[in-house]
Amino acid sequence: MRGYSKMCINILWADQDYIDHLNSYHLDYCWGTAIKFFEKKYNFKITKLHSVAKTSILKNCFNKQILVIHCGTIKPMADLQEVLLAVKNRFPNIKVGLETNTKHPVVENLVDFYIEKPLRLEELREILEMAIK
Secondary structure (H helix, E strand, O other): OOOOOOOOEEEEEEOOHHHHOOOOHHHHHHHHHHHHHHHHHHOEEEEEEOOOOHHHHHHHOOOOOEEEEEHHHOOOHHHHHHHHHHHHHHOOOOEEEEEOOOOOOOOHHHOOEEEOOOOOHHHHHHHHHHHOO
């Protein structure tokens, strides 16, 4: 494995699916395992938010460098745009990433990076580290 930095990266990971699939094998295998791995191995501090509501996200963005939103849980796209605009206005230095397999022009200018599945843990780590550089 290549060298990696030991800088602490503070991430808010907002995913409504955590509520509905908290005991789901699929979710635990994908993001739950990845989050535990990053916290232990790479000094990432990841706060899991089981909501994609604008008020919840805004309340939890303080002191975060990165916000990752599972945008598949926010419909319609205008609602996602409203959330992202509020985040960028209140926390202009936060980097916003969408966990998605689709890109939408309505929010393109508000997104700093995308997490497109499937990907390896090493690829995800690189995406998150590059987001704050």
